[in-house]
Amino acid sequence: MALPSSQSRGSSVSGLILTLKPQAPEALDGAGLLPASLAGLSPAEAARRPLAPGIELGECFTVQADPAAPDHRLTLRTGARRLARLGCAMDGGTLRVVGDAGDLLGQDLRGGEIVVEGGCGAYAGAGQRAGLIRVRGDAGDFLGGAADGYEGMRGGVLLVQGRAGARAGWRMRRGLIAVAGGCGDWCGAEMLAGTLVAPRCGARAGLGLRRGSLVLWECPPELPATFNDAGVAEFVWLARLDRWLAALEFRLPPLTQRARRLVGDQGAGGKGEILIVGG
Amino acid sequence: MAEYVRNGVRIDDTFAEAFGMRATRLLVTADHPRWAHAAAASACGFATSVIGCGCEAGVEAELDPAATPDGRPxxxxxxxxxxxxxxxxxxxxxxxxxxxxCPTTAVYAGIEGEDRIPLGRRLRYFGDGHQRSKVVDGRRLWRIPVMEGEFLIEDDTAAVRAIGGGNLLILARTRESALLAAESAVAAARAGRGAILPFPGGVVRSGSKVGARRYPKLGASTNDAFCPSLRGSTDSALEPQVGCVLELVFDALTEADMQGAMRAALAAICARGGAGGVLRVSAGNYGGKLGKYHFHLRDILPEQDP
Amino acid sequence: MNQALTCPFCGLLCDDLGVESRAGRAEVTAAGCAQARALFPVPPQAQARIDGQAADWRAAAKAAAERLAAARRPSIAGLGCDLAGVRAALMLAERCDARVEHRHGAALAQELRATRRGGSLRTTLSELRNRADCVLFAGTRAAAHPRFFERCIEPREGLFGARQRRLILIGEAAQTAPESAALEHALAFPNAHLAEAVQLLRARLAGRRLDARHWHGIPIERFDALAAVLRAAHYGVAVWDAAELKPPHAELALRALYDLVAELNRDTRWAALPLGGNDGAAGAAAVCTWLAGRPPPLRYVHGAPQDALNADATDLVIWISAFDPQAAPPPDVPAVVLARADWRGGAAPAIFIPVAVPGVQRPGALVRLDEVPCLPLAAPAPADLPGVADVLDAVRAGLAGRSAHAAA
Amino acid sequence: MLRLDRARVYDPVQGWRGQSRSLFIENGRMVADPGPQATVERVIDLEDAVVMAGGIDIHSHIGSGKVNLARTLMPHDHARTERAAALENGAWRHGGSGQATPTSWIAGYRYAEMGYTAAFEPAMLPVNARATHYTLADTPVIDKGAYVLLGNDDLFLRLLARGAEPQRLADYVAWMLARTRSLAVKVVNPGGISAFKFNQRALDLDQAHAYYGVTPRQVLRALARAVHDLGVPHPLHVHTSNLGVPGNVATTLATMEAAEGLPLHLTHVQFHSYGKEGPRGFSSAAEAIAEAVNRQPNLSIDVGQVMFGQTATASGDTMAQYANRRHAHPHAWTCIDIECEAGCGVVPFRYRDRNFVHALQWAIGLELFLRVRDPWRIFLTTDHPNGAPYTVYPQLMRLLMDRGYRNRMLDAVHPEVAAHSALRGLDREYTLEEIAIVTRAGPARSLGLRDRGHLAPGAVADLVAYRDDPDRDAMFARPSHVFKDGELIVRDGRLLAAPQGATLALEPEFDAAIEAQISEHYARHLSLRAEHLAVGAQELADYGGRAPLILPCTRHG
Incomplete structure (x- = not known):
């Protein structure tokens, strides 16, 4: 039997599936679990890799080959939100998480794609520079936000099919966050630039917004008084954004060019905006 | 000069001598195709020849809304x-x-390349500080507030190496027969991608030679050898039956694009055939001394008579 | 005797107290607040207990070491103690990979996160007292620091002559009449809206137009008037207490306040004075930062300090409360409590070890709430009780050879 | 007794220039050759390693509160952590974190691992003295001490403005020195930190303070006089006005003259040697500064060398640091007005080799090293962490000793720097003896540490052995042996033990009247009592340090 696209690497032909053992320590740092660092390893070799000083990967995970996947794909079966910092500083390949991810998913991501079948904890995409994160479930607080030691999201794309918690896009600098299920309170707080798209969000959106755009379908409740209403106008870039989201196969109601523009935060320079699609 | 014959049209065994140029492609979208065309007509106006216009420009293709960056025509x-x-x-x-x-338009770079030239990078200052940058799908866009809403323009575009000066000369019995052949050739060439024919209707009647005999300061002057009315006054290149000569000038992004456009045009001319009044097809060159690219007509001949 | 002692019971560290020892108990005889008078008298003795059984404190420390060795995710919390106690806590934590947190860690973290994300201009108590001609109380009346007004605001005769101070209250603190000093401006609103109020102020200071004519019933003109007052100050001080603002979003208010101060400081002088530091929090932050690179909460992983990621459920807490007799450990977690002899912060813990109160029964040192001054604590009523550091060191000694990475 | 054989000793004090010899150590001190009859318990063959006294860093911010502020502003610097681990002999090695702003335990280990056995915190505020000494107590292995920061406190300024007698000012300085357990006196931006509190944004040497009317020149002279009259070994340690400002060379030169012959130590002079020539308005004035130092024997300097990478600038100079805030990287900064005493400002900073200004700063520091002729009056520092963390010292030594290496690095930095600096034309290469002077013997003599910085009989047995290596960076980074108080604590770059070092301090005498005046001032105006500034000997020991070792208040011959 010949496996396609596997000849060059000898016996290390497949991706890996790692399944978290129930007896693994509660709070685990998953920063080392990268497709590139495990690529080409046999399950036995991967199991001997250090996960943290003094802990081998095999102590916390059962490791299987994934013959259906190319060797730059890694699948983690995690169960609950125990594994923090999954995909940290990853720069290529595909990381698939079956189950939930913990805090700091995709922190400092530089490339590649992370797909989480479940939800994720706080600070997903903190400091993300490039690459794509897809979360099928809900995300915690500070989505794309500035975790300690990191700036907010700096590039790339962060797509959440479910809901996001409070302060999504906090201090975000560049890139795209889209949340199909809507965001919690303080969405876009202190955002420096970038784009956050959600059908709706909680109270006090955009507080301290310096530049950047929140694109919403419903006007958020308790809008800060430091936003002024610019009325309704046509914004071609929303059509451009709509095409991009479609290309990313991310489902949202269609974005019309027509939107109400709220400008602020006037306390923080007044160069940001909240666009309410459809006026 | 060896000759090829297709459908009664003689084709000189010569070549069009073409030059290296720099080019870019811009995608212009609008709420309605007529506004896209209005914008394009202005932007490509007075752009027949670099000699007097600074650039040569034309509409390469009409775009389906599904194929544009913002889903508009x-x-x-x-x-x-x-x-x-x-x-x-x-x-x-x-x-x-x-x-x-122009109302409703947006402008995007339509070509990839390392060498970037500004597109909206300086125009953004029209926004007087109110312009905003957006990075969408890896592209930096500028939103410049205008009275109608916002003008959206990409930050930069690529300047790619390209080719200008491809040409065909149609030698026909009458002006009518020459025009009909030229029109069908232009329509055929414009159906493809990667090339434009920058002159009015794609056709130029004032083919030129380098310099002038009478006026030393002139850079170019009429191509007297191909002017039928001068057959008695100069060393004419025209046989007596030729009553009219028209030239097609092509600019293309690549050699393949140039060949494709010229091939389509030549095929259309040959399809008119001797019966349509077309006598001969030739091409302009300077003996191969000036241009880097030589497009030999023998390489773009129609397979056989259509 | 015992004149000018330092009071350890709030972050102000008032160091002018008169204290006398009567029957082994300290009593404040001069210059203390009600809180100091209540907390200085502490019994000279109490019984250490293991599961309710009386024991010698050394035996209790040994038992604590055994339970610590068996715990998977221990934490050392409360951390209400002097600098030496915090140091001992860290030395223990690195041996057993514990999480380290202070009772006021949430407020500390809000301050830290706000200051890490931009500029901060700060000042200290003496500068405020002598220089400030305008004080903006943002969401606080310094209620957690009983003598703040008496020591820093009320003295009008300063180093630079008599000072007319303009005092301004904004936020919840302005909703009730203050007991001290007439206020010129008071904008009353819930503290949850403080961040927005400060952004409003910044917008008007920058001369930006606003659609809004009112905000929570307050005409925007009042913000304009306030902005003019702030701008007119020669040395203005913004005062707040992160503990009175709700985490985790309080940091947005703090960040906005620091930005406001920096903007005002472009033309005149302004600085911030964040209050806090109770239960030794300022000292805990200082010691943890110089020994572990960060203030609490932090955690050790394989003997290396890291930022604490999230509030994991812990399975054993070593709860330290040498100052506050009522500070309660987290419920539903087995607790080893190191606390003052009269501690009554909840149900009987698994292990209780009474410790000497620094500043009353034992000398020590603490950092004042404004972070720079570090003051000595005296022992006006010495007691035969171990210090927090003594107990923690004994626990650590009991761990010897048990920790997984001890021999690495 | 311990005998070290085959030691190629460089000891400038004794004039030893690398001859191989044996050294003898007993009870933590160097002893003379006891003759063949003596009992030697242990012999270590150093195999012709280069041996020097332990390194002494005369200016390194490792203890004061501003370093803690810098740590909190640099979470990235503390993302890389070190584990706690057991040492071979059973002593405990603690965990920690940080590269530019290391935590105190590992700060001590790292000094020891590169053969330094003493380092001095140069800017201790009286109100922060206790915390500083506690932090230093948590900085293991090395001996340490601190310089008390004076000259911006309102009490001093008002004494000066009212024309107080020099004796009165000296009493004040003596009280501060003794009570805060300091080893020297430092002044930062004389009067300028105070002036900033009155909204003055710049204060040049002869500019009047807005409130007190005194000038930085007056502050400087008064303090230099007091330090001299008290017999404090180390001259007044001066951070001059206009730190980092292009064109500040004029102020620096004027400050040197302002001493009028009194001893003066100018610190991190690199940051004060800037011209404003050239198309960028920023140029090297190292030649003028070096010539002035060469000409005036009352002056000594330390350099404050800049090296490339991420670090934090931390200074008492609120005025300068507030102006520098816009250069913060990452973008977070803190400035504090402190207790009518002084201030501090912390601005994280990244020096980039491709940045013209940063690369020229680097070149200016090296120019100073190479142009000042008397190695006894120039000391090797990076003003840790302001110019770079002290862990770059081995590389800096190589830059001084290896001209080819220096020029290769010059080729790699911003291309215009070579044209704007005379660095390439400076042929000088430091000898091992000169290195021993600028990193040990010189600082020890300047600070009055009579039994340190050399290896004569009676000296403290702090010494280090380096395997000779033409790559001086590699050689100085990883000593083969380090002895502290006669104990072998490092073998082949690896720490074997972490004993507690000594805290060195002075106890000058003062008139009791000043104590009353200071107490009255604090009680009446300030928010803490003067007596609470005093750091007790016992409390240091209780905390885990050692009671201060008091040095005599008399200057070195």
């Missing part, structure tokens, strides 16, 4: 100039005067 423009700097200057002027001003 649009057109693709190609602009050619003699250098990167000249191209940048022309792009800025034409976009600033003709696209920024």
């Amino acid at each position: 649009g057109v693709a423009l190609l602009l050619f100039a003699v250098s990167r700097e000249a191209l940048a200057e022309q792009v800025e002027r034409r976009v600033g005067q003709c696209l920024l001003t």
Whole structure:
């Protein structure tokens, strides 16, 4: 039997599936679990890799080959939100998480794609520079936000099919966050630039917004008084954004060019905006 | 000169001598195709020859809404100039005067390349501090507030190496037969991608030679050897039956594009055939001394008589 | 005797107290607040207990070491102690990979996160007292620091002559009449809206137009008037207490306040004075930062300090409360409590070890709430009780050879 | 007794220039050759390693509160952590974190691992003295001490403005020195930190303070006089006005003259040697500064060398640091007005080799090293962490000793720097003896540490052995042996033990009247009592340090 696209690497032909053992320590740092660092390893070799000083990967995970996947794909079966910092500083390949991810998913991501079948904890995409994160479930607080030691999201794309918690896009600098299920309170707080798209969000959106755009379908409740209403106008870039989201196969109601523009935060320079699609 | 014959049309075994140019492609979208065309007509106006216009430009193709970056109808423009700097200057002027001003348009770079020239990078200052940058799908866009809403323009575009000066000469019995052949040739060439024919209707009647005999300061003057009315006055290249000569001039992004456009045009001319009044097809060159690219007609002949 | 002693019971560290020892108990005889008078008298003795059984404190420390060795995710919390106690806590934590947190860690973290994300201009108590001609109380009346007004605001005769101070209250603190000093401006609103109020102020200071004519019933003109007052100050001080603002979003208010101060400081002088530091929090932050690179909460992983990621459920807490007799450990977690002899912060813990109160029964040192001054604590009523550091060191000694990475 | 054989000793005090010899150590001190009859318990063959006294860093911010502020502003610097681990002999090695702003335990280990056995915190505020000494107590292995920061406190300024007698000012300085357990006196931006509190944004040497009317020149002279009259070994340690400002060379030169012959130590002079020539308005004035130092024997300097990478600038100079805030990287900064005493400002900073200004700063520091002729009056520092963390010292030594290496690095930095600096034309290469002077013997003599910085009989047995290596960076980074108080604590770059070092301090005498005046001032105006500034000997020991070792208040011959 010949496996396609596997000849060059000898016996290390497949991706890996790692399944978290129930007896693994509660709070685990998953920063080392990268497709590139495990690529080409046999399950036995991967199991001997250090996960943290003094802990081998095999102590916390059962490791299987994934013959259906190319060797730059890694699948983690995690169960609950125990594994923090999954995909940290990853720069290529595909990381698939079956189950939930913990805090700091995709922190400092530089490339590649992370797909989480479940939800994720706080600070997903903190400091993300490039690459794509897809979360099928809900995300915690500070989505794309500035975790300690990191700036907010700096590039790339962060797509959440479910809901996001409070302060999504906090201090975000560049890139795209889209949340199909809507965001919690303080969405876009202190955002420096970038784009956050959600059908709706909680109270006090955009507080301290310096530049950047929140694109919403419903006007958020308790809008800060430091936003002024610019009325309704046509914004071609929303059509451009709509095409991009479609290309990313991310489902949202269609974005019309027509939107109400709220400008602020006037306390923080007044160069940001909240666009309410459809006026 | 060896000759090939197709459908009664003699084809000289010569070549069109073409030059290296710099080019870019812009995608112009609008709420309605007529506004995209209005913008394109202005932006590509007075852009027949780099000699007097600074650049050569034309509509390359009409774009289906599904194929544009913002899902709106649009057109693709190609602009050619003699250098990167000249191209940048022309792009800025034409976009600033003709696209920024035109209702509903947006402008995107339509070509990839390492060498970037500004597109909206300087025009953004029209926004007087109110312009906003957006990075969408890896592209930096500028949103410039205008009275109608916002003018959306990409930050930069690529200046790619390209080819100008491809040409065909149609030698026909009458002006009518020459025009009909030329029109069908232009229509055939414009159906493809990657090339434009920058002259009015794609056709030029004032073919030129380098310099002038009478006026030393002139850079170019009429191609007397191909002017039927001068057969008695100069060393004419025309046989007595030729009553009219028209030239097609092509600019293309690549050699393949150039060949494709010229091949389509030649095929259309040959399809008119001797019966349609076309006698001969030739091409202009300078003996191969000036241009880097030689497009031999023998390489683009129709397979056989159509 | 015992004149000018330092009071350890709030972050102000008032160091002018008169204290006398009567029957082994300290009593404040001069210059203390009600809180100091209540907390200085502490019994000279109490019984250490293991599961309710009386024991010698050394035996209790040994038992604590055994339970610590068996715990998977221990934490050392409360951390209400002097600098030496915090140091001992860290030395223990690195041996057993514990999480380290202070009772006021949430407020500390809000301050830290706000200051890490931009500029901060700060000042200290003496500068405020002598220089400030305008004080903006943002969401606080310094209620957690009983003598703040008496020591820093009320003295009008300063180093630079008599000072007319303009005092301004904004936020919840302005909703009730203050007991001290007439206020010129008071904008009353819930503290949850403080961040927005400060952005409003910044917008008007920058001369930006606003659609809004009113905000929570307050005409925007009042913000304009306030902005003019702030701008007119020669040395203005913004005072707040992160503990009175709700985490985790309080940091947005703090960040906005620091930005406001920096903007005002472009033309005149302004600085911030964040209050806090109770239960030794300022000292805990200082010691943890110089020994572990960060203030609490932090955690050790394989003997290396890291930022604490999230509030994991812990399975054993070593709860330290040498100052506050009522500070309660987290419920539903087995607790080893090191606390003052009269501690009554909840149900009987698994292990209780009474410790000497620094500043009353034992000398020590603490950092004042403004972070720079570090003051000595005296022992006006010495007691035969171990210090927090003594107990923690004994626990650590009991761990010897048990920790997984001890021999690495 | 311990005998070290085959030691190629460089001891400038004794004039030893690398001859191989044996050294003898007993009870933590160097002893003379006891002759063949003596009992030697242990012999270590150093195999012709280069041996020097332990390194002494005369200016390194490792203890004061501003370093803690810098740590909190640099979470990235503390993302890389070190584990706690057991040492071979059973002593405990603690965990920690940080590269530019290391935590105190590992700060001590790292000094020891590169053969330094003493380092001095140069800017201790009286109100922060206790915390500083506690932090230093948590900085293991090395001996340490601190310089008390004076000259911006309102009490001093008002004494000066009212024309107080020099004796009165000296009493004040003596009280501060003794009570805060300091080893020297430092002044930062004389009067300028105070002036900033009155909204003055710049204060040049002869500019009047807005409130007190005194000038930095007056502050400087008064303090230099007091330090001299008290017999404090180390001259007044001066951070001059206009730190980092292009064109500040004029102020620096004027400050040197202002001493009028009194001893003066100018610190991190690199940051004060800037011209404003050239198309960028920023140029090297190292030649003028070096010539002035060469000409005036009352002056000594330390350099404050800049090296490339991420670090934090931390200074008492609120005025300068507030102006520098816009250069913060990452973008977070803190400035504090402190207790009518002084201030501090912390601005994280990244020096980039491709940045013209940063690369020229680097070149200016090296120019100073190479142009000042008397190695006894120039000391090797990076003003840790302001110019770079002290862990770059081995590389800096190589830059001084290896001209080819220096020029290769010059080729790699911003291309215009070579044209704007005379660095390439400076042929000088430091000898091992000169290195021993600028990193040990010189600082020890300047600070009055009579039994340190050399290896004569009676000296403290702090010494280090380096395997000779033409790559001086590698050689100085990883000593083969380090002895502290006669104990072998490092073998082949690896720490074997972490004993507690000594805290060195002075106890000058003062008139009791000043104590009353200071107490009255604090009680009446300030928010803490003067007596609470005093750091007790016992409390240091209780905390885990050692009671201060008091040095005599008399200057070195």
